[in-house]
Amino acid sequence: MTHLFNDPDTFMEDALVGFCDAFSRYVLQVPGGVVRRAATPAGKVAVVVGGGSGHYPAFCGVVGDGFADGAVVGNIFTSPSTEDAYNVGRAAQNGGGLLFITGNYAGDVMNFDLAQQRLIADGIPTRNLYVTDDVASAPISELRKRRGIAGDFVVFKVAGAAADRGADLAEVERLASKANDRTRTMGVGLDGCTMPGAADKLFHVPPGRMGVGLGIHGEPGIAEADLLSAHDLGLLLLERVLAEEPADSTKRVGVILNGLGATKYEELFVVWRTVAAELAQRGYTVVDPEVGELVTSLDMAGISLTLVYLDDELEEYWTAPADTPAYRKGAVDRRDAPTRDLSGLAAAHDDVSEGSAASRVAAGVAVAALTAIDARMRAEEEELARIDAVAGDGDHGRGMVRGVHFALEAARSTAGAGGGVRSVLDAAGEAWAGKAGGTSGVLWGRALQAFGDRLGDDAEQYRAADVVAGLRAFLDSMLTLGKAHVGDKTMLDALAPFVDRLDEEVTAGRPLAEAWGEAAQLAVQAAAATAALSPKVGRARPLAERSVGTPDAGATSLAMCAVEVGTVLAQRKVSQGSGQE
Numbered sequence: 001m002t003h004l005f006n007d008p009d010t011f012m013e014d015a016l017v018g019f020c021d022a023f024s025r026y027v028l029q030v031p032g033g034v035v036r037r038a039a040t041p042a043g044k045v046a047v048v049v050g051g052g053s054g055h056y057p058a059f060c061g062v063v064g065d066g067f068a069d070g071a072v073v074g075n076i077f078t079s080p081s082t083e084d085a086y087n088v089g090r091a092a093q094n095g096g097g098l099l100f101i102t103g104n105y106a107g108d109v110m111n112f113d114l115a116q117q118r119l120i121a122d123g124i125p126t127r128n129l130y131v132t133d134d135v136a137s138a139p140i141s142e143l144r145k146r147r148g149i150a151g152d153f154v155v156f157k158v159a160g161a162a163a164d165r166g167a168d169l170a171e172v173e174r175l176a177s178k179a180n181d182r183t184r185t186m187g188v189g190l191d192g193c194t195m196p197g198a199a200d201k202l203f204h205v206p207p208g209r210m211g212v213g214l215g216i217h218g219e220p221g222i223a224e225a226d227l228l229s230a231h232d233l234g235l236l237l238l239e240r241v242l243a244e245e246p247a248d249s250t251k252r253v254g255v256i257l258n259g260l261g262a263t264k265y266e267e268l269f270v271v272w273r274t275v276a277a278e279l280a281q282r283g284y285t286v287v288d289p290e291v292g293e294l295v296t297s298l299d300m301a302g303i304s305l306t307l308v309y310l311d312d313e314l315e316e317y318w319t320a321p322a323d324t325p326a327y328r329k330g331a332v333d334r335r336d337a338p339t340r341d342l343s344g345l346a347a348a349h350d351d352v353s354e355g356s357a358a359s360r361v362a363a364g365v366a367v368a369a370l371t372a373i374d375a376r377m378r379a380e381e382e383e384l385a386r387i388d389a390v391a392g393d394g395d396h397g398r399g400m401v402r403g404v405h406f407a408l409e410a411a412r413s414t415a416g417a418g419g420g421v422r423s424v425l426d427a428a429g430e431a432w433a434g435k436a437g438g439t440s441g442v443l444w445g446r447a448l449q450a451f452g453d454r455l456g457d458d459a460e461q462y463r464a465a466d467v468v469a470g471l472r473a474f475l476d477s478m479l480t481l482g483k484a485h486v487g488d489k490t491m492l493d494a495l496a497p498f499v500d501r502l503d504e505e506v507t508a509g510r511p512l513a514e515a516w517g518e519a520a521q522l523a524v525q526a527a528a529a530t531a532a533l534s535p536k537v538g539r540a541r542p543l544a545e546r547s548v549g550t551p552d553a554g555a556t557s558l559a560m561c562a563v564e565v566g567t568v569l570a571q572r573k574v575s576q577g578s579g580q581e
Helices: 008-022 082-092 106-121 140-145 151-164 169-181 230-242 265-281 312-318 357-389 396-416 421-436 438-455 464-482 492-507 512-532 541-547 553-571
Strands: 027-030 033-036 046-053 070-076 098-103 126-131 183-191 209-212 223-226 252-259 290-292 301-309
Touching: 008 027, 008 033, 008 046, 008 070, 008 396, 027 082, 033 082, 046 082, 046 106, 046 151, 070 082, 070 396, 082 098, 082 106, 082 421, 098 106, 098 151, 098 169, 106 126, 106 438, 106 464, 126 151, 126 169, 151 169, 151 183, 151 252, 151 301, 151 312, 169 183, 169 312, 183 230, 230 265, 230 301, 252 265, 252 312, 265 290, 265 301, 357 396, 357 421, 357 553, 396 421, 396 438, 396 553, 421 438, 438 464, 464 492, 464 512, 492 512, 492 553, 512 553
Parallel strands: 046 070, 046 098, 098 126, 252 290
Antiparallel strands: 027 033, 033 070, 183 209, 183 301, 209 223, 252 301
16 A cells, blocks of 8 residues: 555655755756756756656655656656646756656657657757567567556666767767667566555455556556466566567667565565576677666556666666766766756746637636536546556546646636636646646646637627537647547546537537537547547557556546536527637
8 A cells, every 4th residue: 555645636746846856966946857967967968767656766865876867757657748848948958958758658659759749849959769679569560559568667778878078969869769669578467556546456366366468557467377476476577578679689688676665675675586597598798787666557466577778889888887876886986066056947927918708708608508517527436447457557536636626726817817818728738738647648738738728818799509519629739749549448438429420519509508518528428438439549558458447537527517517508508709718
């Protein structure tokens, strides 16, 4: 269990403040994460790592000399937001360019790619690399679909060492990509982990069994098998990572035997005895092995084995000195460097422009809708988490609660300042994406902004057709940004039929409130029907068979939101052509 917390909703923020105080000689807190206390030398490449919390010492624990220049810190098991990645990247860089590195997950890819675009627009050369070391998550023929787990540590280490030795951005990226290409990981789970404030684990492993091929976000394994002895488990893990040995292998390997949070070091040492002996017997030379907790999953019981197939240049960076809060190797040649100046990082806030009378009325409807959605998401948080945990990481309920909460706060503030519906939805979307992070956070945030952009702040009247057009923009935003399709078992499976039905009913002349109510019921049915689908994208994809029989959490929450908005519209008796739609 995760026993110690103040408020589960602020667990990550509270932990980050404590971490930064405990290791203040290494790091400074910035909006979205941490950076090295010492200023990045002018012209040096900045390596910024990141991802959700719950994996300590990844990610903030490896910020320091010879390793990362900064870490973007998301909520537990949730991708950091675009804003977080942008802020940390901007704080860490100093003219030499920036390399973001994180695991290959949909939310991370989406948010870090958007942050990259913003930084490039600011004139900061930025490259992104997504780690794909998990051999269980996809076959080698689909290598780019693999997720990043404990192999993250290898890629971070190589990139950070190369950057500290003066390599330019292209060279740091090349070396990090090479390390990723030559790194393989396989893991097993012995029991699930518990989110702060939760009454039970995200999943349970039956006695005498183990989950094979687990991730690091509280997901169960790809399959189950009988629990093996430490000796036989070591052989199983080793066989899986050795099966993809490159043709030009030097037989020199860096190795990580990683504990996931609740497996004791003594247990790891017992397994390591087998792994080390077997590698030696097969003719491999182990270089600087690491046995311990490097990439965890809260209090999950389990282990993973990572091999990086070294050549001369990778070995140089794998063995290079480092000094960080959670990882130290060799002696770092410290140079006197000034403390980083963060005075220029304050965010600018635009004043709210007053909207037209009709737009301010529509803004009031938007605030009322978000208020209703906020109450519904809080009531359904545990159920959404339960659905999501069947084949995912169980964070969808908390992510929706967090996103809607901050969206509502921003919407109320903007509406109170006289903002129209575009301004209100833009502020809500920015807050949702910026505070919730993850895949759903950025999708909902950008989609709300697209909806608002279509409506504008200056109209003299809003008709039902304008609302439909706004929802089309909402849907198009999700299609473009998420790159998923109807049938992939995502929120699109509820959203697309909802928008289509609403369009049909409004075109036929039905009042908006009635049309919305009927379309929302169709969304509920469509969300329930996703139980029969197999996921093709996202974290649930590696556990596709387990997902069948359970509806998609994103589709379910979207349908709930549609129902709540319909109730608000019905209560306000908004009719077509009234000017208040």
